[in-house]
Amino acid sequence: MTSTQAGQQELALETREISKHFGAVRAVDELSLAIPRQGTTSIVGPNGSGKSTLVNLLSGVLPLDGGMVIIEGEGLRVVKAHETPDHGLTRTFQEVRLFDQITVWDNIMVVLTERRLFPALFERAKPSTRQKAQAILEQVGMWDKRDSLAQELSYGQRKLVEIGRALAMNVNTYLMDEPFAGLFPQMIERVKDIMKQMRADGHTIVFISHNMDIVRELSDRIIVLDSGTLLAAGDVEPVLNSEEVIEAYLGA
Amino acid sequence: MPFDTQRIGELAGLMRNPAELGGYARRNIELWASLFIIGWAIAFMFWQGAGFAVIIGTVFAIWAILSVSLNLVVGFTGLLSVGHIGFFGIGAYTMAILTSDPAYEQLRTEAIPTFGWPFFAVLPICAVLAGLAAILVGVVFNRFRDDIFVLASFGFAIIAFNVFLNLRPVTRGAFGIHEIARPQVGGWYFDGELEFLLLCLVFLAVVMLISWLIVSSSFGRVLTAIREDEQAIEVFGYRATQYKLAVWVISAMMAGIAGGLFASWTTFIDPNSFILLESVLLVSIVILGGLATIWGSLLGAMAFVLLEEGMRFIPFLPTEYIGQARQVVLGILLVLLMLFRPQGLVGRYRL
Numbered sequence: 041m042t043s044t045q046a047g048q049q050e051l052a053l054e055t056r057e058i059s060k061h062f063g064a065v066r067a068v069d070e071l072s073l074a075i076p077r078q079g080t081t082s083i084v085g086p087n088g089s090g091k092s093t094l095v096n097l098l099s100g101v102l103p104l105d106g107g108m109v110i111i112e113g114e115g116l117r118v119v120k121a122h123e124t125p126d127h128g129l130t131r132t133f134q135e136v137r138l139f140d141q142i143t144v145w146d147n148i149m150v151v152l153t154e155r156r157l158f159p160a161l162f163e164r165a166k167p168s169t170r171q172k173a174q175a176i177l178e179q180v181g182m183w184d185k186r187d188s189l190a191q192e193l194s195y196g197q198r199k200l201v202e203i204g205r206a207l208a209m210n211v212n213t214y215l216m217d218e219p220f221a222g223l224f225p226q227m228i229e230r231v232k233d234i235m236k237q238m239r240a241d242g243h244t245i246v247f248i249s250h251n252m253d254i255v256r257e258l259s260d261r262i263i264v265l266d267s268g269t270l271l272a273a274g275d276v277e278p279v280l281n282s283e284e285v286i287e288a289y290l291g292a
Numbered sequence: 293m294p295f296d297t298q299r300i301g302e303l304a305g306l307m308r309n310p311a312e313l314g315g316y317a318r319r320n321i322e323l324w325a326s327l328f329i330i331g332w333a334i335a336f337m338f339w340q341g342a343g344f345a346v347i348i349g350t351v352f353a354i355w356a357i358l359s360v361s362l363n364l365v366v367g368f369t370g371l372l373s374v375g376h377i378g379f380f381g382i383g384a385y386t387m388a389i390l391t392s393d394p395a396y397e398q399l400r401t402e403a404i405p406t407f408g409w410p411f412f413a414v415l416p417i418c419a420v421l422a423g424l425a426a427i428l429v430g431v432v433f434n435r436f437r438d439d440i441f442v443l444a445s446f447g448f449a450i451i452a453f454n455v456f457l458n459l460r461p462v463t464r465g466a467f468g469i470h471e472i473a474r475p476q477v478g479g480w481y482f483d484g485e486l487e488f489l490l491l492c493l494v495f496l497a498v499v500m501l502i503s504w505l506i507v508s509s510s511f512g513r514v515l516t517a518i519r520e521d522e523q524a525i526e527v528f529g530y531r532a533t534q535y536k537l538a539v540w541v542i543s544a545m546m547a548g549i550a551g552g553l554f555a556s557w558t559t560f561i562d563p564n565s566f567i568l569l570e571s572v573l574l575v576s577i578v579i580l581g582g583l584a585t586i587w588g589s590l591l592g593a594m595a596f597v598l599l600e601e602g603m604r605f606i607p608f609l610p611t612e613y614i615g616q617a618r619q620v621v622l623g624i625l626l627v628l629l630m631l632f633r634p635q636g637l638v639g640r641y642r643l
Contacts, residue, residue, distance in 0.1 A: 099527055100526075100527070101523060101527065121523070121526040121527050122526045122527075122529055122530055122531045122532075123529075124527060124529070125528060125529035126529070130527065130528065131527060133524070137521050137523075137524045138520075138521075139516065139517045139520035139521055139524070139525070140520050140521075141516075141519075141520055141640070141641045141642070142513070142516045142517065142520060146513055146516070146517075147517075149513060150513050150514060150517045150525070150528070151528045151529075153510035153513065153514075154510050155529050155530060157511070157534050157535065157538055160509065160510040160511040160514065161505075161506065161509055161510075161511040161538075162509065163509055163510040163511070164508070164509060164510070165510070205528075209528065209529075
């Protein structure tokens with residue numbers, strides 16, 4: 041890839057021969073890829089091609105079986121989930137994982153407050169933190185629902201709160217695992233708008249999607265995975281029109 | 293209980309339409325449960341006289357310290373521990389041994405080390421030793437989740453009981469330790485039951501205050517997030533294991549205090565006070581009262597003590613069956629509660 045030679049500073053994320061095996065299944069198999077800073081990169085591929093596993097590896101939710109992840113120029117052989125925000129990375133989950141039995145408000149507040157144990161014991165919510173939480177909830181349009189328990193929301197609303205929770209982290213890189221799956225068209229437009237705003241604010245977005253129209257609309261670059269390996273990467277149209285990608289998707 | 297204008301309006305509507313009363317009671321079960329149990333307690337006090345009320349008040353205070361502290365772990369953090377009685381026992385034995393006076397004759401049969409330290413010097417040690425035990429146990433338990441955690445805490449309760457029973461050079465095993473000293477400050481003895489009740493209530497208030505400060509802080513919010521999804525909260529930069537260990541140790545220290553108070557109050561302890569059943573009853577109190585609510589744990593402890601002591605006075609029940617009958621009634625109540633109100637009397641969350 042040409043972008044690798046352009047210099048390490050330009051990369052938000054890089055993987056070098058990372059692997060993850062589940063028994064005999066090679067979910068991610070010696071995968072090397074580079075994701076440039078800023079802009080939107082989409083990850084596509086057939087079911088079982090390792091997209092979600094890749095995001096889980098990058099965010100430390102699953103341990104690496106081999107290889108190295110480079111986040112913001114820092115090489116990591118072990119990605120610890122609780123250290124990923126320090127590396128400027130956060131994520132959303134494919135199956136929405138909110139804190140179900142606490143309020144929407146607390147779901148946002150919990151990522152805005154003190155991380156260290158003892159200061160957290162003595163910290164009460166500061167007005168500035170409350171303002172941030174309010175701004176986030178207004179941005180995703182969930183301010184009216186702030187006092188509802190997360191489990192009381194509809195699926196689309198839960199997706200929005202989860203995106204809000206990621207936004208509240210205010211990091212450089214966002215990994216979004218299928219942000220559009222299961223949403224009806226109006227919600228899709230809302231999520232698209234939020235992602236466009238994030239891109240305009242200079243964040244790096246990496247998202248997984250099966251919807252090629254959305255991928256074409258939002259992505260600056262595209263990565264195609266197949267059976268845990270890299271099939272193609274680069275600008276959207278040439279990659280999507282290449283023969284091998286069409287073949288993989290048609291299952292030929 | 294917030295009495296907002298809406299609720300007052302609702303009550304005014306009820307006055308005009310009594311048929312609605314049942315529906316209203318169902319919607320406000322928290323309020324009615326609280327009023328019912330407190331009313332029951334007051335009635336019980338008038339029925340049995342102040343002297344007995346002081347005694348069950350003390351029993352209540354000690355159970356309440358235990359249930360409020362256990363709720364931090366079970367209700368707020370979502371770690372279903374049935375080993376809490378172990379920390380209670382550590383506190384109780386610490387109190388018994390460190391305050392034991394060499395002058396007491398009964399200690400000759402199976403001599404244990406005697407220290408004769410004063411109550412108020414030993415009480416912090418009860419908390420510290422229970423906390424140290426909790427660190428040791430917690431470091432191991434941090435690997436476990438959900439049902440495996442329950443089993444591990446079950447194991448801890450059994451180990452603690454067997455240590456109390458078999459570490460005879462220290463605990464006198466099944467003989468138990470007698471004549472444990474009552475607290476004393478200068479020349480003032482807490483040997484009256486009322487003084488001891490007040491002392492227990494002071495500690496209950498302190499435990500409740502600390503619990504409230506914890507659960508209303510940023511730390512408390514993280515605990516509830518850990519309860520909901522431990523892996524997800526890690527992604528947002530929190531080390532869940534540290535938080536779990538911290539609340540586990542704080543909770544155990546509170547149980548240690550309760551144990552110290554208990555040993556001094558009864559003046560006699562043996563391993564039978566720290567069996568697994570007591571631990572299970574304690575978890576039942578927490579669930580009965582409501583998970584993740586301090587007020588619920590108080591109500592649960594109060595209801596439990598009233599039930600347990602109140603059945604003593606049922607006239608037609610032969611005395612030899614009272615002990616079993618209490619547990620049967622408690623068991624039936626728990627089953628009914630789980631059927632119709634799985635979140636407990638005043639709780640909002642479910643396990």
